Amino acid sequence: METTMLESFIKDPRIAYFSMEIGLRSEIPTYSGGLGVLAGDTIKSAADLNIPMVAVTLLTKKGYFRQEIDAEGNQIEIPDEWHPSDFLTPLGKRVSVFIEEREVKIGAWLYIVESIIGGKVPIIYLDTDIEDNHEEDRGITHFLYGGDDAYRLKQEIVLGIGGVRMLDELGFEIKKYHMNEGHSSLLTLELLRRYKRDIEEVWDERLVWDAERVRRLCVFTTHTPVEAGHDKFSYDLVKRIMCEVIPLDVIKEFGGQETLNMTLLGLNLSHYINGVAKRHQEVSQDMFPGYEIHAITNGVHSYTWTHDRFKRLYDRYLPGWANEPEIFVRIGKIPSEEIWDVHMEVKKELIDYVNRETGVGMDYDTLTIGFARRATSYKRADLIFTDVERLLRIGEGKIQLIYAGKAHPKDTPGKELIRRIFQVKEMMQGRIKIAYLKNYNMSLALQIIAGVDVWLNTPQRPYEASGTSGMKAAHNGVLNFSVLDGWWIEGHIEGITGWSIGGPPHEPSDPIQDSDDLYNKLETVIIPTFYENRHQWTKMMKNAIGMIAYYFNSHRMMRRYVTEAYIR
Numbered sequence: 001m002e003t004t005m006l007e008s009f010i011k012d013p014r015i016a017y018f019s020m021e022i023g024l025r026s027e028i029p030t031y032s033g034g035l036g037v038l039a040g041d042t043i044k045s046a047a048d049l050n051i052p053m054v055a056v057t058l059l060t061k062k063g064y065f066r067q068e069i070d071a072e073g074n075q076i077e078i079p080d081e082w083h084p085s086d087f088l089t090p091l092g093k094r095v096s097v098f099i100e101e102r103e104v105k106i107g108a109w110l111y112i113v114e115s116i117i118g119g120k121v122p123i124i125y126l127d128t129d130i131e132d133n134h135e136e137d138r139g140i141t142h143f144l145y146g147g148d149d150a151y152r153l154k155q156e157i158v159l160g161i162g163g164v165r166m167l168d169e170l171g172f173e174i175k176k177y178h179m180n181e182g183h184s185s186l187l188t189l190e191l192l193r194r195y196k197r198d199i200e201e202v203w204d205e206r207l208v209w210d211a212e213r214v215r216r217l218c219v220f221t222t223h224t225p226v227e228a229g230h231d232k233f234s235y236d237l238v239k240r241i242m243c244e245v246i247p248l249d250v251i252k253e254f255g256g257q258e259t260l261n262m263t264l265l266g267l268n269l270s271h272y273i274n275g276v277a278k279r280h281q282e283v284s285q286d287m288f289p290g291y292e293i294h295a296i297t298n299g300v301h302s303y304t305w306t307h308d309r310f311k312r313l314y315d316r317y318l319p320g321w322a323n324e325p326e327i328f329v330r331i332g333k334i335p336s337e338e339i340w341d342v343h344m345e346v347k348k349e350l351i352d353y354v355n356r357e358t359g360v361g362m363d364y365d366t367l368t369i370g371f372a373r374r375a376t377s378y379k380r381a382d383l384i385f386t387d388v389e390r391l392l393r394i395g396e397g398k399i400q401l402i403y404a405g406k407a408h409p410k411d412t413p414g415k416e417l418i419r420r421i422f423q424v425k426e427m428m429q430g431r432i433k434i435a436y437l438k439n440y441n442m443s444l445a446l447q448i449i450a451g452v453d454v455w456l457n458t459p460q461r462p463y464e465a466s467g468t469s470g471m472k473a474a475h476n477g478v479l480n481f482s483v484l485d486g487w488w489i490e491g492h493i494e495g496i497t498g499w500s501i502g503g504p505p506h507e508p509s510d511p512i513q514d515s516d517d518l519y520n521k522l523e524t525v526i527i528p529t530f531y532e533n534r535h536q537w538t539k540m541m542k543n544a545i546g547m548i549a550y551y552f553n554s555h556r557m558m559r560r561y562v563t564e565a566y567i568r
């Protein structure tokens with residue numbers, strides 16, 4: 001049908017970028033958090049830089065979920081249905097995979113990411129909601145991170161195995177397969193099958209599997225030191241569901257003897273493996289000894305994560321910044337007063353939104369601290385409430401707090417965190433104003449990260465592999481106040497680009513020390529600088545732009561993937 005639209009993309013070999021979730025914009029809710037937004041930023045930078053890429057993901061027609069929160073802070077999850085035909089074009093082609101001994105047909109939709117300067121990257125969205133499929137199989141591509149292990153394995157079969165087959169069917173020639181996290185690792189098995197050596201009699205059956213060839217084609221990025229973030233499937237499940245491709249003993253050789261570990265499978269069949277920050281590389285190296293793990297620190301897409309008002313300011317003083325964020329090195333050209341004025345305009349927009357949404361009555365001039373990210377235990381959204389009395393003594397009348405974030409539907413402690421913030425808010429009786437905004441998504445993220453004065457991050461070390469929201473904040477001159485973990489170890493210069501919380505990077509997190517340091521700095525450094533030393537504050541805002549946005553952007557990141565992973 002519409003495959004002619006693909007013609008310009010299938011002439012030259014491409015990098016195939018596989019990701020379970022991709023976050024391009026709020027209206028396409030096929031992402032849950034940092035991993036998906038990073039994937040979107042990766043693709044956008046590839047388009048800007050004319051990197052020949054094609055991305056593959058699942059359609060997830062019912063999205064992740066839309067979040068409502070009741071008066072007590074209980075999260076309510078509503079399917080976030082969207083209409084693919086509003087944004088995507090169906091491609092006529094079909095491929096199939098076998099799941100539970102049934103043939104499952106897979107269709108494809110096309111979205112083309114277009115750079116403002118002309119480059120394009122196609123994204124292929126895989127869809128099993130097709131009439132000839134068994135009722136159960138039609139739901140495989142409905143929910144992002146929904147269902148049980150069996151559901152997840154089926155999704156990963158469609159993504160990894162179905163994805164490789166679909167690229168082939170559409171006529172793509174692929175020179176590298178980049179697995180963004182282990183969800184797509186099954187693609188390695190499909191490649192093993194495809195490049196099986198044609199030898200009739202071999203003394204060792206394993207010789208028919210050309211692992212070296214597959215390795216040369218594959219790049220693997222690991223994204224989290226959190227154990228639960230690495231998918232593992234029991235071989236009973238694998239045997240029941242995944243009934244083809246290659247023999248079980250070969251799968252075990254690469255994916256682990258006890259369970260099918262998707263990270264291990266990716267590691268064993270990739271020639272280049274990386275973590276997403278320097279510290280994360282070290283942590284991953286300890287988790288997976290014997291593999292050579294590199295580091296490419298994450299970045300964010302500058303144009304996407306700069307508020308319109310700041311875009312206009314940068315356009316005036318630093319033309320070309322969006323496609324060459326290194327130009328931020330000349331941030332000194334912009335007068336401090338103009339940075340502050342634009343910041344205040346953006347802040348007013350946010351405060352007006354918060355007041356409309358929640359009625360908490362925040363004001364424009366109070367130091368406003370933001371905390372928005374997935375609500376999950378290690379992120380410790382409530383660390384600042386360790387000693388509420390002390391926080392009141394320090395912050396009453398001087399700070400206000402804006403929160404947002406979804407908890408995964410099965411993350412009970414994550415949901416408890418949201419309730420806890422509502423309880424503290426109740427306790428405070430408005431002495432420190434707190435707002436929890438519902439349904440955190442990309443457009444709300446841009447509003448919050450750009451509109452607060454300070455971006456707070458208090459993860460438990462070493463679980464923040466990178467983190468990216470603080471980089472977004474810096475693109476808008478917002479100052480980071482954060483635990484030394486992930487990217488912040490590389491971006492932090494105390495009192496110059498922002499402030500740290502707690503001890504040095506290699507010590508385990510001590511919640512008492514962390515909260516104590518947080519209160520101390522808030523009281524003796526951050527609050528006084530904000531209210532009494534505007535000059536120093538705006539100087540730091542400019543440092544954030546000139547030293548953080550300058551480096552922590554996805555253009556720099558993609559240039560590194562090209563030179564270090566893709567063309568090796």
Ligand SMILES: *Cc1c(COP(=O)(O)O)cnc(C)c1O
Nearest residue numbers: 033034373441442445467468469
């Ligand atoms: C950037 C972003 C994230 C990632 O935030 P971290 O603080 O780095 O975990 C999550 N969700 C949304 C909607 C984002 O835009």
